[in-house]
Amino acid sequence: xxxxxxxxxxxxxxxxxxxxxxxxxxxxxxxxxxxxxxxxxxxxxxxxxxxxxxxxxxxxxxxxxxxxxxxxxxxxxxxxxxxxxxxxxxxxxxxxxxxxxxxxxxxxxxxxxxxxxxxxxxxxxxxxxxxxxxxxxxxxxxx
Numbered sequence: 507x508x509x510x511x512x513x514x515x516x517x518x519x520x521x522x523x524x525x526x527x528x529x530x531x532x533x534x535x536x537x538x539x540x541x542x543x544x545x546x547x548x549x550x551x552x553x554x555x556x557x558x559x560x561x562x563x564x565x566x567x568x569x570x571x572x573x574x575x576x577x578x579x580x581x582x583x584x585x586x587x588x589x590x591x592x593x594x595x596x597x598x599x600x601x602x603x604x605x606x607x608x609x610x611x612x613x614x615x616x617x618x619x620x621x622x623x624x625x626x627x628x629x630x631x632x633x634x635x636x637x638x639x640x641x642x643x644x645x646x647x648x649x
Contacts, residue, residue: 591620595627 595616
């Protein structure tokens with residue numbers, strides 16, 4: 507029985523994918539795409555247009571109702587940065603006695619810290635890693 511388990515675990519370790527498999531897959535996909543674009547019956551490139559043709563085809567922004575303004579572009583950039591920063595922050599799990607206003611205030615503080623002093627967030631993460639390593643070493647072997 508033990509011999510079979512060793513054989514099964516050894517066989518299953520051979521089946522595990524290598525860390526280079528995604529790269530190899532991507533290279534194969536890109537090679538196939540390049541080959542199909544080069545073939546006369548494969549994917550065709552769009553026709554090349556001159557600058558004059560592009561200007562004639564593009565819509566005019568004389569009517570401000572149909573175009574994005576500078577404020578629209580800036581607003582969408584700011585919202586995207588805020589949302590990405592909010593989602594990327596992973597604060598500690600709140601205590602059982604903490605209520606949602608305190609938790610929200612702490613997250614807003616972390617958001618502002620990450621926006622204006624991103625190096626502090628890196629230092630905070632390194633300090634947490636150091637404390638976790640010390641605790642793991644201190645409690646090694648205990649269950």
